[in-house]
Amino acid sequence: MMDDRRLLDQFFTDPDCRTIRHCIQCGTCSGSCPLGAEMDAAPRELFALIRDGDIDAALHSDTPWFCVSCYQCMDRCPQEIPVTDIMYRLKQMAMAAGCRPRSHKVADFYRALADDIGVNGRMTESHVMARYGLKHPGAAVANTLTAVKLLTRRRLDVLPGRTRRPVQIAALTANCRKKDKAS
Amino acid sequence: MTVHGFFPGCAYKSAAGYRESVEAVNTRLGIRLEALDDWNCCGATAAFSLDESDGLALCGRIFALAQKAGFSRIVTVCNACYTTLLKAKKHLEKDGQKFDAVSRRLAGQGLDIKAALPDVSHYLDVLSDTVAAMPPAENHGCGYPFEAVGVYYGCQYSRPWLSGPAAQRPRVLEDVLERMGISTVDHSAGTLCCGASHAVPYADACGTMIRRIVQEIRAKGGQLITTICPMCQFNLDAGQTHQGQAALPVTYFTQLIGLALDIAPGALGLNKLLIPLAAEKKQTG
Numbered sequence: 001m002m003d004d005r006r007l008l009d010q011f012f013t014d015p016d017c018r019t020i021r022h023c024i025q026c027g028t029c030s031g032s033c034p035l036g037a038e039m040d041a042a043p044r045e046l047f048a049l050i051r052d053g054d055i056d057a058a059l060h061s062d063t064p065w066f067c068v069s070c071y072q073c074m075d076r077c078p079q080e081i082p083v084t085d086i087m088y089r090l091k092q093m094a095m096a097a098g099c100r101p102r103s104h105k106v107a108d109f110y111r112a113l114a115d116d117i118g119v120n121g122r123m124t125e126s127h128v129m130a131r132y133g134l135k136h137p138g139a140a141v142a143n144t145l146t147a148v149k150l151l152t153r154r155r156l157d158v159l160p161g162r163t164r165r166p167v168q169i170a171a172l173t174a175n176c177r178k179k180d181k182a183s
Numbered sequence: 184m185t186v187h188g189f190f191p192g193c194a195y196k197s198a199a200g201y202r203e204s205v206e207a208v209n210t211r212l213g214i215r216l217e218a219l220d221d222w223n224c225c226g227a228t229a230a231f232s233l234d235e236s237d238g239l240a241l242c243g244r245i246f247a248l249a250q251k252a253g254f255s256r257i258v259t260v261c262n263a264c265y266t267t268l269l270k271a272k273k274h275l276e277k278d279g280q281k282f283d284a285v286s287r288r289l290a291g292q293g294l295d296i297k298a299a300l301p302d303v304s305h306y307l308d309v310l311s312d313t314v315a316a317m318p319p320a321e322n323h324g325c326g327y328p329f330e331a332v333g334v335y336y337g338c339q340y341s342r343p344w345l346s347g348p349a350a351q352r353p354r355v356l357e358d359v360l361e362r363m364g365i366s367t368v369d370h371s372a373g374t375l376c377c378g379a380s381h382a383v384p385y386a387d388a389c390g391t392m393i394r395r396i397v398q399e400i401r402a403k404g405g406q407l408i409t410t411i412c413p414m415c416q417f418n419l420d421a422g423q424t425h426q427g428q429a430a431l432p433v434t435y436f437t438q439l440i441g442l443a444l445d446i447a448p449g450a451l452g453l454n455k456l457l458i459p460l461a462a463e464k465k466q467t468g
Contacts (some may be wrong), residue, residue, distance in 0.1 A: 034376045034392050038385070052209065066385075069228050069266070070376035071342035075350045091232040105384035110229035113380075117241075119226045123193035133385065139383060146421050150197075153455045157197040168292045169223045172241050175234035 007055045018088050020047045022079045029073035029083050032139040039063040039100060043073055043083050046090075054105060059099040064090040108135050114176040121163025126156055187309065188254030188301065189216035190245060192264040193224050194413035200203020201413060204437035205260060207450045211441075212313050216258055216306075219248045224363065225267040228380065235274075236284060242271030243285035247296040256302045258309055262412035263379070266339035269302045271323065275300060305340055307411050307436065311359050314440075330461070331368045332360060332439065333405030333431075335396060337415035339374050350374075356411065356436055363443040372399035377418040393422040397431055407460070408433045420457045434459045 011017045020178050023044070030042035040062050041049060050058045064087040073083040094101060101107060114133035126147070133140030150156040163169055195202055209216060223244055231238035249257050260264045275282045286296050303374065318453040334356045341353045351374055357367045375396050378389025396419065400408055408431050416433055423430040434456065441451040453460055 017324050034378075035381070035385070035388055038388050065232075066381070068338075068376050068381050069377050070338035070379075072338070072376070075342050075346075082343075088231055088235070092235050102184060106381065107232075109380060109384050110232050112239075113227065113229040114233055117226065117230070122221045123192065123224045123227075125197065129383070136384070139386075142386060143383070149421070149457055153199070153457065155197050155199060155455055161193060163223050164221050169241070169244075171292070172223075172244060172288065173226070173230060173237050175237045176230055 003097075004053070004055050007059065007093065008050075008053060010093065011050065011055060011089070014089055016082045017089055019079070020050060020086065021082045023047045023051070023081060024079060026078065028078060029081075032072040032076050033067075034072070035066045035068060039066050043087075045080075051096040053159050056099075058090060059097055060102060061090075062102045062104075063087070064094070065101045065104065071131060105136060108132060111176070114173050118173045118177065119169040120160040120167060121166040121169035122156055122161040124160040126158055126159060184213050184215050186215040186217050186254075187256050187304075188249040188252060190222055190225070190257050190259045190262060190264055190268070191218055191379050192259060192261040192413070194417075195260055198413040199416060199435070199455040199457070200438055201260060201416070201435045203452035204435055204441045204446075207441050207446045208310070208437050208444065211444050211446060212310075212317075214309060214313055217252075217254075219245065219252065219254075219257070222248060225264050225271075226269055227263045231267065231270070232466045236281075238267070239271050239274055239281055239285050240288050242268055243275065243289055243296050244292075246272070246275075246300050247289055247294045249301045250297050250299075251294070252290060252328075256304055258304050258306050259413075260306045261414070262305070262337050262339035263414060265303060265305045269344060272303060299388050305411065307340070307356060307359075310437070311355050311441070314359050314362055330406035331366050331404050332407050332409050333370055333400030333403065334360070334373055334436075335377075335400070335408050335409065335410050335415060335419065335433075337412045338374060338379075341374050356409070360409075360436070360439065360443075363440060365439060365443055368400065368403045368405045370399050370403040370405065372396040375399075377415050377422075379414050379418070382418050382422065382436055386393060389418070390422060393418055397423055401428070401431060403450050405406045405431065407431060407439075408456050409436045410434070411436050423458060430458045431457060432458045434460060 027044045030036045030044045036042040046063050067087040071084050109132050112128050118130045226238045226241040289296050341350050378392045382389040420433040438451045
């Protein structure tokens with residue numbers, strides 16, 4: 001409970017997050033969301049939960065991880081609440097607090113991408129897919145046909161693009177990895 | 184002509200003819216882009232989701248590289264890079280503590296970031312300005328039989344940066360294409376989301392999103408889709424399989440502009456599209 005209090009305070013200290021106090025629960029965000037139907041609590045409901053003090057439910061929710069960053073909700077919100085930005089803050093808080101989202105395929109995908117950047121300084125699609133495929137073999141199988149098609153059109157990069165000293169970029173992405181380990 | 188700092192982004196080099204067509208169009212129109220030396224990945228949606236300070240540091244390094252080379256503008260060819268860099272710029276300009284933290288991390292690597300951060304532009308806007316400044320005589324040299332084009336901007340070009348109707352339905356690319364003699368169709372799917380990288384972990388849900396975009400463009404008479412972002416192009420090109428109807432080809436806007444400028448299809452990387460462009464198929468087949 002004490003921890004929840006601290007996390008709630010942290011949430012409402014953020015100037016973007018604080019704006020959910022103005023939410024009128026109209027549901028324009030949830031109705032505009034292309035993946036709203038997949039979420040356990042689409043944005044309107046998520047904000048209601050947080051205003052009720054249930055930050056624990058919000059940080060374990062899969063909603064922020066389903067957010068595709070299309071900014072549709074943010075553009076349309078009549079109260080000018082930066083909904084998408086708040087989804088990012090919730091993901092960051094969830095990682096820092098070691099809260100595994102109920103559905104964490106996207107978190108695993110992001111982690112695969114961050115790991116790949118840490119190795120070469122740049123992202124290589126085939127490498128990210130391989131890393132992600134180790135955790136989710138089904139995805140690797142489903143994407144094999146696409147990979148073959150890309151290969152025949154000489155679009156599947158196997159050799160990575162690299163910065164001169166990838167170790168520097170690894171240092172700049174160290175927190176992404178550290179926080180995932182804490183969970 | 185000004186030389187702009189260029190941030191290619193990671194997806195550019197393996198994208199279906201994007202690099203080829205941007206380079207060919209640049210040569211023809213005299214647009215000069217110089218890639219930032221030793222550029223790194225911007226972190227896209229991943230770094231900002233996992234840890235904000237890392238997301239800012241990755242973008243901060245890119246800003247510092249541009250400043251070191253003397254560029255006051257960074258040009259991107261990808262919506263995700265565009266929004267990620269703009270978002271980082273907004274944070275770093277608004278919050279001195281965040282700026283100082285990035286500055287310290289970069290100083291440890293011998294890089295110096297200065298407060299006056301470079302502007303960030305999408306290549307579409309650079310091209311639009313160039314075409315608008317061209318004498319009309321050079322604009323209608325459309326030597327290729329075009330079908331009606333449905334422009335697909337994707338999300339992060341217009342949002343969250345443009346306000347009012349432009350955030351939902353920008354017109355800039357329709358205006359460029361029509362000036363070049365290419366007809367476009369009016370439709371409402373231009374800034375719907377293609378699912379971006381969520382198409383990997385959630386292929387089924389994103390398939391519905393892709394289908395909605397393609398069906399709207401087809402229903403309004405579009406026979407070809409053109410995009411301004413590698414992620415969008417890939418999702419619409421690779422994601423139309425198993426959908427029952429004849430697929431609509433999905434090009435980069437620079438490939439169409441290249442054709443309108445009478446650049447040979449072979450120089451525009453059109454053979455890399457998964458769904459072949461009808462005109463290109465006729466030529467090569």
